[in-house]
Amino acid sequence: MDLAEKIAQAETRIFKAVFPNTTNHYDTLFGGATLHMMDEVAFICATRFSRLKMVTVSSDKVDFTHPIPGGTLVELIGNIEHVGNTSLKVRVDLFVEQMYSDERTKAVSGLFTFVAIDADKRPVRILPA
Numbered sequence: 427m428d429l430a431e432k433i434a435q436a437e438t439r440i441f442k443a444v445f446p447n448t449t450n451h452y453d454t455l456f457g458g459a460t461l462h463m464m465d466e467v468a469f470i471c472a473t474r475f476s477r478l479k480m481v482t483v484s485s486d487k488v489d490f491t492h493p494i495p496g497g498t499l500v501e502l503i504g505n506i507e508h509v510g511n512t513s514l515k516v517r518v519d520l521f522v523e524q525m526y527s528d529e530r531t532k533a534v535s536g537l538f539t540f541v542a543i544d545a546d547k548r549p550v551r552i553l554p555a
């Protein structure tokens with residue numbers, strides 16, 4: 427499998443329902459809950475790509491461009507954007523969908539960096555040299 431195929435195969439999608447346990451006092455998805463979901467899908471994408479132990483080392487600018495009301499559905503999509511030596515970057519886009527119509531909007535986007543580590547928690551190469 428070449429790199430482009432490996433990247434395509436690592437694309438990771440998760441759907442969630444926005445239930446009251448994740449909303450705030452505005453009845454929209456709490457920002458911290460959003461970041462939790464984004465880091466999780468990014469972690470799964472990074473792990474599926476590398477099949478190595480991965481840790482989050484950084485999250486770049488995360489843009490919240492639309493509120494996510496309670497009672498909607500969200501889809502999180504993680505894609506490998508860059509592969510370094512021991513680190514890689516995952517782009518996460520979050521789409522909000524209405525439950526009872528086809529309306530769908532991109533609401534949040536961010537970039538997460540992961541490092542592959544060995545049993546001693548030291549960085550290791552992701553791809554063979």
Ligand SMILES: CC(=O)SCCNC(=O)CCNC(=O)[C@H](O)C(C)(C)COP(=O)(O)OP(=O)(O)OC[C@H]1O[C@@H](n2cnc3c(N)ncnc32)[C@H](O)[C@@H]1OP(=O)(O)O
Pocket residue numbers: 469480481482483484509510511512513514539541543547548549
């Ligand atoms: C899935 C989870 O829940 S993980 C839990 C949360 N995360 C953690 O606990 C991780 C804690 N951090 C660590 O253990 C360490 O910082 C490590 C192992 C990630 C990195 O160790 P370092 O000694 O800093 O690594 P080092 O300086 O060699 O850099 C390793 C790679 O990470 C990249 N990197 C390091 N810090 C950053 C950063 N802040 N932002 C982006 N990339 C970074 C480097 O550019 C390098 O990339 P490359 O090899 O592709 O060129």
